Amino acid sequence: MSYQALYRVWRPQRFDEVIGQPLITRTLKNAIKTNQISHAYLFAGPRGTGKTSMAKIFAKAVNCRFQKNGEPCNECDTCRAITAGTLNDVIEIDAASNNGVEEIRDIRDKVKYAPTEADYKVYIIDEVHMLSTGAFNALLKTLEEPPTNVIFILATTEPHKIPATIISRTQRFDFKQIQTRDSLDRMVTILKDKQLDYDPEALKVIAKASEGGMRDALSILDQAISFGDDKVTLENALLVTGAVRQTLLVDYLSAVTQDQTKEGLVAVHKILADGKDPERFIEDLINVTRDLLLYQQAPEMVEDIELDQVDDQFKKLADGVSEQRLYKMIDELNDIQKQMRFSTHEDVYLEVLTVKLAGVKTVEEPPVSAGPVADSSAVKQLTAQVKTLTDQLASLKKQADQSPQRQPEATPAPKPAPKPAAKVRVNLQKIYPILQQATKEALVEIQQNWGDLMQFLSVTQRAMMHVSKPVAASPEGVIVAFDYAFLLQRANGDQELIDALQNGLDRLMGKVSDIVFVPADEWPQIRQTFIQQYKAGQLSEPGQNSSGESDETADDSAEDPVVTKAQDLFGDDVIEIKKD
Template structure:
């Protein structure tokens, strides 16, 4: 006989073998013992929790002539026929492929006939929520006035899609997710019966990956057995499930809690290089941080795992609960976003930076200080606050005097001591003077920006975009993570302007001279030129571009008419601000397949 999957071989044949649903199985057994069964049942709950198995066991138990305490004997002719799916009086229907009115009418017509072998005729309708509205209406009449000796068992994973009129005529049982410990115990029993060697940690990894489904747990166990040549080891379980070791999780969490961004990014890169699933990694992190948080208040709840070692206890006790709250919220947000992205590595890198910058709130810091814990976190927080105060004071002292101009909302910064030199300066040379517009950051140096814009061409921008990914690949891990939220928006032979999606990353890049030098050196290797790299925030780029085109309108028009001027600029030489319609089309069909035409 060909090999059968574990979940088929070890499918429950008695109510006592159903894992994690003791309340439901006891209720059904008592109903059979006291002969107080209903004419219709609704079994609902997540996949792989025993709904269809319970329906078949119920069909056997209620028809078994030798049933004891509500359990079928599994040896009589009727029990064996139901187990093999060969009893005509027990009809199992898949509503996903038989969801029309005609199929339900056929059931209604045949239900009138008495059973041929069994005491009760049982209809098991799986995934009943797939029935059409007309089919539900046809079924409703039968449930209102059921024939004698006929029982309907409806199973579904989505009870909210079933009409209330149907639910009100059934006894509803909600099957719950199977917890990891119960799944672990069942797998231990099965492997002992099969006489297969295993590591307990491997089974715990599988139980957590199954997410409450016993069938999923046995399917993953089947894969692990095949991969490990009939042996279940932790290494094989991690490879099959895409999970990471608890040691790596512990190191990563400690690194981000200690604000070691560079080391945390290096650990993340190792996870990605090993081919681990991004979603599974985030789920494992949520589970681990949850254990750290619970261990502070209820250590007994952190059971069935080897995480409670000395390093785990130290990290849990030395970290503020507020940090764990913020980490879990951040991880939940990223977990939801990962479902809709094709670049999970970018989200994980940004996640690492965010987690490494989480500090306890002042109220929480004060509370932990009063109890004698969290003093290290408070010291770090106070140092950060002092540093920010010093930066604010230096910025306030160095801020230029801004004098309003009546003609425009933007003002030009002109130091009084250099008025004569300004008067002697040619008109064309005054264009690069830095503006202090209300929407323009003080970190944006327009005097360096405008020369690049004056010489920018569409050809140079396209050429820069072609080498951009190659440029990012030459950067170290931390710099690459920072630049992945940036893109070139204008370019000329003399330089390139790079826009950042987030103000925080823009500020990081502006203050990082090493990053700028690395970009310029690597661009020189890739293009043979030595362009200057300048940064702008994405939300300020449209304003900067508009001001430049307005201030240099006459100059640009003259250059456009001069065929001998190689640096002639048009509006198409500078990247237009993102259009949400274009962005969505590029996401759907790919940027290379989209052509933008201005009508």
């Protein structure tokens, strides 16, 4: 048979073999002994804490006809078949790859059939949070009222993603992270059974690196055994986990807390040269800094967490650094850890971190001396100069007091008047041709499409055009009035804006029009001047005032060109002709 990983070979087969979950194992054993078995269970907790193993043990226990005190015998045909995964009545489903409605409907259709070999049909749905919303809805009714002799066991690492309607129909058990000492004891048992040599310090490193997951601990142990040729040493464990020796971490922190930046940088380069993972190095630093903070308050707690790896150097460091400095160091470490996730130059971040940690100061620490004491002769010379200047100042004050007439105080120079804003130049040679051909229909068409035209512009361009509006239009051009002169000047010099407006008009109206900008406050005068010039016959073509009614009235009849064009522009129902 091919080699099997340690976590598969040493998977628990009885409730008593499950590590670190005494409350759950006792509750399930008592439920089986008293025959108070629920129809649905939810096992939630971190990875590698025994959720799936517990589900299989529970499936064996409820179907074992020779179970004793809630424990399966593991010797009958039913127990062996469940252990081997060949019993048809215990169905294990991976919800990550079977998360659709059709798969759950298939379960719902088959669940009505009675078990063929065992007493209970058990459905173990792993990673149940991966089911889709439709799949959860399809499971809901079956989960609430399943047929007799059917048990659902749902396992998940993310219970917050499961609908509350599903959770309320189950008995929920929250699996806890396995304590480091429990992981250590389990690995010792396995290595003794395999008759392999090991370094206790190596197992402590592996137990801490597993972060509360027994499966992770056994996987790392498997790697260390293979790497060390059936021998687990501290060096191999450090290489496999990417961790840094506790002594190196304490040496590094001692250097930065004593403001020895150079020694800290040398330590960082040495750690990186050994091939250590920079992110793991930051994680280890955070843990050690936390231990220092806790050791100042509860030494026994730290000794238990670190598995008695607290040496004299660690204690000396804990006594020599203040709490405030440790708080600031943890903040700096957390910031660097976040930044390093998005960088490929992690060594640079570690160097910057070292300089920052060496520069962390607190109020309680005495300030560093600015430099050597100044020479005594220089001090005497400076003192004499200060005395001379003081005497001169006193003499000047005395003379000023004895003077019979005081000079009048100089009046402050008047502030120069602010320069008036440069007047915007208006190009009438571009405006008049548009006014000569302007019509009301063209202006209305532009006004109706103005909002859509703004959507063709960028955010910055729309902000600039927000204070403008079309005031006159002809088939060949558009006059746009700006409320603010400085924005008009910017618009005149922005060829990209003009091009965007012309392209938008081409798409919306099928024509490219000339666009002329004018100040809104000068537009009435421009319009008035144009009408006067047209009336005096100074323009070759008749023009129109497309923005409003003219202030000039017609002299006699509607044959007046101004009146005629006004009627064309606004309509007879708007124009009223009055004689003087």
